[in-house]
Amino acid sequence: MVQVRLDAVRKVFPRSGGEPAVDDVDLTIGDGEFFTLLGPSGCGKTTTLRMVAGFYFPSAGRIYFGDDDVTRQAPNKRDTGMVFQNYALFPHMTVAQNVGYGLRIRKVRGAEASKRIEEALEQVHLGGFGSRRIDQLSGGQQQRVALARALVIRPRTLLLDEPLSNLDAKLREETRLEIRRIQREASTTSIYVTHDQAEAMAMSDRVAVMHNGTVQQVGTPEEIYRRPANRFVATFIGRSNVMSMPVTGAGRDYVEVRGPAGATLRAAAPVDHGLHETADALISVRPEHIRLTSAEEPGAIPGKVTETEFTGMSTNVTVDTGEAVLQAASVEVPTRLTVGSTVGVVLPPEHVWVVRP
């Protein structure tokens, strides 16, 4: 219920040889927004979240909750609700005592406290579990107690540090829907950390992709998928064919490149792409956007099938055009596409996108 703003935040750990764990991170997370920090392990996403929670203080830069500068504020003064990766439930307390811990600190007592605890437990479908011991709960239940404990205090922001990573795949999908539903109901500003791109795509209003301590791109899941800013984002989110090709012409929001077999390809580009003839452009095409056709079709790039892989939902086809090896994924694959056969590859211009290195 507050806007969270990170302004040029940087974190260098002692004994790291000056290498920043997080560098120059600028983010504005809107009131009520579900915002995800996504990246591989070691990218600085958890460090960023812990700085928002107050467990680390930034080496430089500021953090604001609304107009409050919380940069050096102690974690217990920030009024955030955090769900930890391992849940961090207090093992010596019951479920209700765990959920009620923050309320007691906020001097909410008696009937009011019991009511809010029970409500919070109902919200996560654990009504009546209050008197259980923590070790009597399954992993999924513990996860929900942790969520109830963070939400019951009506925090200014909800912080979630890979809360689903200890659950099995099916439970993970159920729980992510649950978390999103509860977050919408409470319309709490939320920051979610994950390395799982499917989770990030499915849950988030917006995503920040992080790599090596810096933010690579911020945008809605769709923007990030369709218009990745650079090679890292293009390959980390989903799969992508990223190829370097010489530029033959450039417009305001597109470039033309010389593709495999001398074909001229048109690729959409950000308006500030700054590319011109004599430069090389990196273009990205998603496998599912590549159309496989007959080698004789005009404009198609001929190639040889070197591998096919049936995944159930689609078939992955590897095509060697001589200059490039392309990954294509087709829902329907003509039966003649066997290893060794010749095939035509079409890269539709609306799905070819220029990325930065």
Next chain:
Amino acid sequence: MTGSRWFPYVLVLPLALVLWGYIVQPMLATFAESVGDGSGANYSAFLSGGGVARQSLINSVVISLVSVVLCAAVGVSMAFLLRRFQFPGRSVIEAIILVPAALPPLIGAISFQLLYSETGIVPRALQRLLGTEEPVLSVSGIAGVLVVHTFTMYPFFYLAASAALKGMDPSVEEAAYNLGASRVRVWRTVLLPMLTPALVSGALLVFMTSLASYTAPLLFGVDQTMTMQIYINRTNGDMPLASTYASVLGVVSILFLLVMRWYEGRRSYRSQSKGIAAHRREVTNPVARWLAMAGSLVAVAVLLAPAATIALVAFSRDGSWTTQVLPEEYTLENFTAIVSEPKAFEPILNSLTISAVATAAIIVVGVLIAYAVRRLQFVGRSLLDIGVMLAWALPGTVVAINLIAAFSTGNVFSFGKVLVATFWIMPLAYFVRFLPMVFRSTSAALAQTDPALEEAARNLGASWARSFLTITVRLVLPGVIAGALLAFVHGVGEFVASVLIYTSRTEPISVAINNSMYRFEIGTASAYGLLQIVLIFIVMLVSGRLERGRSSGNAKEAAAWAN
């Protein structure tokens, strides 16, 4: 035959007889001795009146309680400082934190006497420095006993709290901060409750060890404690009274053992997540850093002082050190005398022989009992386990009295011979005292070895004996050796039981040290002590190698010295 359900009993019966014959039956013999005339008069003294018996019991209990509090304060704060903070000198302190407790009990107590008593180095140095009439900050009597206890037993708390803190998930603490708890509140509502199991088991161990403590009261002249009364009455020839004290002390120790086993069976709060490194907080405030540095220097000095003192005094000329702060005349004579004079070398030979004989027996019996308890199904399994733990719980003084009571006449377990005042009672006492070490280390090793390996050997056609020897024994060997080395080292340092049962022909090193101290040959005593320390150091290094990569149960065992 091995397929039969009677097979376990063929193995277990001799083991059970050994435990019965040398641990339980002697205890009963002591009890019989104590009620000799059937009136129980010796016991009524504990319940009523202002006599020595009652006062000794009260003193022992009070000393133990105060020791618990002092050790808890030192041990827990050390654990917190070392686990939770990063400051200059931290790793050095962590490396040497168990050194005072690793000294053999007698040498430990002597070093504290040399350092902190009225004639000790520190009070005299302070006296010189401040120009006062009297030595400053000297300790004597019960205070001295408490100083020795604190320095030698705080590792029980340190190790327990340190392990608990290590196993504690740091995010649990963070969750409390995140929910708005202040530092004090986090301590009160999260950290202390989660540390409680560790603190309780630390407290029980310190209490038991203090109760069994003998060398500290001996050196600081506190006669009215249970252990001292056992010794005094035994040397005065009042065996029934000594037995009474031993029975009371034995029963209390066993009660504590049972409480401890019951408590350990309850759940402890282990972290639910894996592989999360606790964040050590870097001390960054410059003033705090200077304080930390100074504090670390003091801590290092205090931790190393006992061993250093022994090493220094070992080179001082006997009788030359009177009122000076430090000895002023140094010589190698103490060592040359030990090596060249057969009479002086004899205690070393005795200790090595007795320990070697005892260790050999301990290996055979300890390994087999551990195997039986861990791997075989039979009625009375937990009794076997308790039998060994009994040996661990009984104070050395009590073990000695028990053996005297049982073997002052011949019985079936001594093949009809009288053992008192012979060589054999010495290794027997060491056997009883240190059997639990090999048992425990073997048990731990067995717990880490998959029983399926042995089954695989049997499946491939190996007999029980063959699979036991070629697979099981082979795999648990490092654990067995580590335990055996520990038992051997403890044998070489043994004093508490030896002093009650030795004869001039079987005098071990520690008793020789004590007798030298009695004759004010402090240099000679320290020279013997230094040899003990060097031997322990070597063995610790070797067993550290063996245990590398395994859990550090070794350090924990080392802490079990003090009494």
